[in-house]
Amino acid sequence: MCIRKNQATLSANEIDAFVQAVLQLKRTGTYDKFVSEHRAAFMEGLNDPAHRGPAFLPWHREYLRRFERALQAIDPKVGLPYWDWTVDPGALWQPNFMGGDGIGPDGKVMTGPFSTEAGRWTLNVRDDGDNNLFLSRRFGGMSGMSGLPTSQQVNDALARVPYDAAPWNRETSTDASFRSRLERSIHNSGHNWVGGSMMTGSSPNDPVFWLHHCNIDRLWAEWQHNHPEQTYLPPAGTPNVVSGHRIDDPMRPWDTEPTPP
Ligand code: CU1
Ligand code: CU1
DSSP states (O other): OOOOOBGGGOOHHHHHHHHHHHHHHHHHTHHHHHHHHHHHHHHTGGGOSSSSSTTHHHHHHHHHHHHHHHHHHHOTTOOOOBOOTTSOOTTTTSTTTTOOOEETTTTEEOSSTTSTTTTOOOOOSOOTTOOOOSOBOOTTOSTTOOOSOOHHHHHHHHTOOSSOOTTOSTTSOTTTOHHHIIIIIIIHHHHHHHOGGGGSTTGGGSTHHHHHHHHHHHHHHHHHHHOTTOOOSSOTTOSSOOTTSSTTOOOTTSTTSOOOO
8 A cells, every 4th residue: 555645745766766667667568568458448439448438437546556556566665646737746747757848740758767868668559540659748739728627627526426427428418427527627638738649549658647647536536535425327237338337347458357336
């Protein structure tokens, strides 16, 4: 067990331990297996067991925990930090941590441990048609997109009940459910704001993915704490729900265990 910390409060030593464990997972090929798992879910489109539906939150909670355990097998002191977009990012984008924004027409990341220059971060798993072997970002560069989530938007999402609502998929109104609000209004903004590699089904190629999702998971935990009377939805047996998204459905690709809570 570990306490997940706000990334802005990490010491230089804690940042280094996290980065080194991530680089070690990359060297062994384990990191790319995580990217493949995410990409495979995403590529299922309408049958995606991980996105655009109720299981978005439990699927990523399990995924994060698996990744965190892999980091801890390398360095037991390391935990996943979370990126609270509503406060000063501190050292997040500095060369000792995530590195900075992308540069040029390709949005190539040129600084930090995950840059091409550092030589340790080739994108081996990519979406179809994506030939770029390097990490890319384009901070705030998606025209027409909103910026990072504000505290007001986060608080608005946290106040929503129930957990989810019919039709239990990408069509669920952001006004009708916590999950839909959090996934579509808050979570998507983070991916869109970082841009580049974070816009793809292979988005875990950008290590900031884990910090972004760690905050999404933290907000779900906060919502669960604040609304103890609310349960996961939909219940078993609900018709016309993509498999993996009802309570007690196995979550693919992890088969029998676990199921949504
Ligand atoms: Cu995802
Ligand atoms: Cu995501």
